[in-house]
Amino acid sequence: MTNAYIYDAVRTPRGKGRADGSLHEITALSLAAQTLQAIRDRNGLDTVLVDDVILGCVMPVGEQGSDIARIATLVAGYDEQVPGVQINRFCASGLEACNMAAAKVASGEARFAIGGGVESMSRVALAADGGAMMVDPTFAFDHYYAPQGIGADMLATIYGFSRDDVDAYAVESQRRAAMAWADGRFVRSVVPVLDQAGVVILDHDEHMRPQTDAQSLGKLKPAFAKMGEAGYDAAARARYPQMGPITHVHHGGNSSGIVDGASAVLIGSKDAGEAAGLKPRARILGTASIGSEPTIMLTGPEFVTRKLLARLGMSVSDIDLYELNEAFAAVVLRYQQALEIDPDKLNVNGGAIAMGHPLGATGGMILGTALDELERTGKESALVNLCVGAGMGTAMAIARV
Numbered sequence: 001m002t003n004a005y006i007y008d009a010v011r012t013p014r015g016k017g018r019a020d021g022s023l024h025e026i027t028a029l030s031l032a033a034q035t036l037q038a039i040r041d042r043n044g045l046d047t048v049l050v051d052d053v054i055l056g057c058v059m060p061v062g063e064q065g066s067d068i069a070r071i072a073t074l075v076a077g078y079d080e081q082v083p084g085v086q087i088n089r090f091c092a093s094g095l096e097a098c099n100m101a102a103a104k105v106a107s108g109e110a111r112f113a114i115g116g117g118v119e120s121m122s123r124v125a126l127a128a129d130g131g132a133m134m135v136d137p138t139f140a141f142d143h144y145y146a147p148q149g150i151g152a153d154m155l156a157t158i159y160g161f162s163r164d165d166v167d168a169y170a171v172e173s174q175r176r177a178a179m180a181w182a183d184g185r186f187v188r189s190v191v192p193v194l195d196q197a198g199v200v201i202l203d204h205d206e207h208m209r210p211q212t213d214a215q216s217l218g219k220l221k222p223a224f225a226k227m228g229e230a231g232y233d234a235a236a237r238a239r240y241p242q243m244g245p246i247t248h249v250h251h252g253g254n255s256s257g258i259v260d261g262a263s264a265v266l267i268g269s270k271d272a273g274e275a276a277g278l279k280p281r282a283r284i285l286g287t288a289s290i291g292s293e294p295t296i297m298l299t300g301p302e303f304v305t306r307k308l309l310a311r312l313g314m315s316v317s318d319i320d321l322y323e324l325n326e327a328f329a330a331v332v333l334r335y336q337q338a339l340e341i342d343p344d345k346l347n348v349n350g351g352a353i354a355m356g357h358p359l360g361a362t363g364g365m366i367l368g369t370a371l372d373e374l375e376r377t378g379k380e381s382a383l384v385n386l387c388v389g390a391g392m393g394t395a396m397a398i399a400r401v
Contacts, residue, residue, distance in 0.1 A: 004105040005280035006398065007112075007266040007273055009368030010038045010191050014205045014356040017121035017258035022202040024260070026193055028057070028064035028120035031262035032072035038191040039114060039264045040078070043278055047078040051110035054100050056093025056117030057086050058359035059124045068118065088360075089289070090389035091325060093117050094263055095363025099287040099396055101267045106284075111272035116264035117360035126258065126359075133390055144239035144295040146232040148389065149224035151297040152255070152328035153248045154236055158296075159334050163249040166329035167217040170254035170353050173326060177350025178210035185349055185376060189368040207257040207356040222248035223255070239295040254329040259356030263364030282371050285381070285397040286312050292391040298331045300393025301385045302338040308383070308395045316341060319397070320379035323366040325386040326351035335385075348373060362386065367396065374400040 012031055015023030023031070032055060040047055055069035069084030089096040098115030105113055132139055139145060146154075156166060180186060181204065192203040225248040228236075233246050273280055288308040292300035301324055309315060316339050324335050324347060336346055349369060352362065363386055370382035385395040 001106050002108060002269050004102040004267055004284045005270060005273060005401065006282040006284065006371060007268055007278050007280055008039055008043055009189055009265045009364065009371055010035050011189050011263040011361070011365045011368055012193050012261045013190055013202050014207055014259040014261045014358060015202050016207055017260055019122060021122050021260060022206055023193060024122040025195065027123065028118045029068060029072055029075060031120065031193065031260065032068060032118040033075040034193060035116060035191065035262045035264035036072060036076035036078065036114065039266050040076070043266065045276065047082055049272065049276060050078065050082045050112045050114060052101065052104055052113045053082060053084040054097040054113065054115050055084065055086055056088065056097045056360035056363065058088055058090055058093055058119060059126070059128045060086055060088060061129045062124050064118065064120060064124050089392065089394060091327060091357070091359055092363055092386040092388045092392065092394035093360040094365065095367060095384060095386055095394050095396060096289065098265050098267065098364055098367055099394065102284045102287060105267055105269050112266060112268035114264055114266055116262065116364035118262040119358040119360040120260045121258045121358060122260050144235050146236045146295055147227060148297055148327065149250055150228055150232045150236055151295065152250045152330050153224055153246050154240065154243065154296050155298055155330040155334050156249045157247045158243055159337060161249065161330050161333050165333060166249050166254045167214055169329040169333055170217060171212055171214055173347065173350045173353040174208065174210055174212045176348060177208055177354035180349035181205070185372060188372050205355040207259050208354050212253065217253045220251040220253050223251045224248050236295055250328050250330065254353060256327050256352035257356035259358050261358035261361045261365065263361045263368065265364050265367055280401045281375065282398040282400050285399055287396045289392060289394045292393060294391035297389060297391045298327065298387045300391060301331065301335045301387050304393030304395045305339060305383060305385055308397055312397060319381050319383045320345065321348065321370055321373055321382040322346045323370045323382065323384045325357060325362055325366060326353040327357065327387050329353065331387050371398065
């Protein structure tokens with residue numbers, strides 16, 4: 001086995017995932033191809049050296065269906081010898097794609113491999129692919145299925161997070177994201193999205209609401225209360241009879257935003273980088289995935305972090321920065337509580353509550369964010385992590401070179 005290194009990471013800005021969003025006219029294929037082109041062009045990369053392109057896509061249907069990774073590789077103008085594969089580990093798909101790319105490099109199968117992902121949520125709707133988890137009673141009855149929003153409210157109820165707590169976290173996410181953009185912290189990674197005429201149509205994350213405060217969030221009604229009344233609260237309490245009534249505290253303002261976007265991360269061996277004249281930016285210390293309880297569905301980040309750190313012989317305090325996808329505010333609050341993480345080390349530039357969560361792309365996006373922040377601050381190590389549908393967690397730890 002050899003070490004795998006990150007040579008570059010790019011992402012598009014996140015466009016509002018609605019018909020009036022700036023990226024609605026841009027297909028997922030184009031978003032993915034533009035990030036692949038950026039990786040090639042800014043590194044002067046001979047694409048024949050890329051032995052695989054792995055892209056996450058959570059709704060692989062319609063125009064972003066089939067094997068969008070291979071199609072995007074061809075549209076991006078890569079050598080036709082470069083293969084591509086689409087993978088789906090729900091919200092962790094983009095990071096899992098990077099983990100797989102790292103494994104190919106570490107095993108010697110690949111010189112360079114690209115991981116990342118894409119999701120056009122304005123063009124291919126959430127849940128467009130259906131799936132047994134949501135519709136097959138064989139799973140739902142035996143595993144007490146409830147949608148993720150119910151799971152988030154369960155987390156808040158079980159671990160004591162109030163509506164004020166989750167709203168306060170959301171306000172802080174917005175504040176940190178606005179500060180990061182104003183300070184130019186995303187400049188290295190974000191590549192503007194162009195239309196067919198080559199005109200820039202978006203160069204910033206447009207989902208942010210920096211004016212958000214506790215008062216404005218306090219006016220929003222809980223998003224999952226009616227869903228709970230329809231029977232999901234009863235299913236959840238059947239799994240957790242000790243829990244008592246669920247307190248519904250999550251809404252659109254303290255949950256991840258629906259957006260469009262793509263990411264790409266160039267991973268390779270030391271020898272491949274030297275031969276191509278490229279300098280690595282980080283070494284991949286390790287990766288891991290784990291299954292977790294599927295009713296709450298959102299507890300995996302704690303356990304996959306413990307699994308990965310144990311494998312690496314490290315402790316929570318050994319990591320300088322943590323990036324956890326802000327699926328819901330309670331997910332991050334529970335992670336911080338369970339591992340006793342200093343809030344100044346966690347999501348320091350905001351997260352998906354402020355900037356949005358383009359499902360298949362987010363893992364690659366936050367990996368790039370962590371890498372940029374290590375370089376900006378001169379810190380040494382970061383751990384990137386996401387909760388995952390059906391109860392899982394996926395993580396990667398890196399060290400700055």
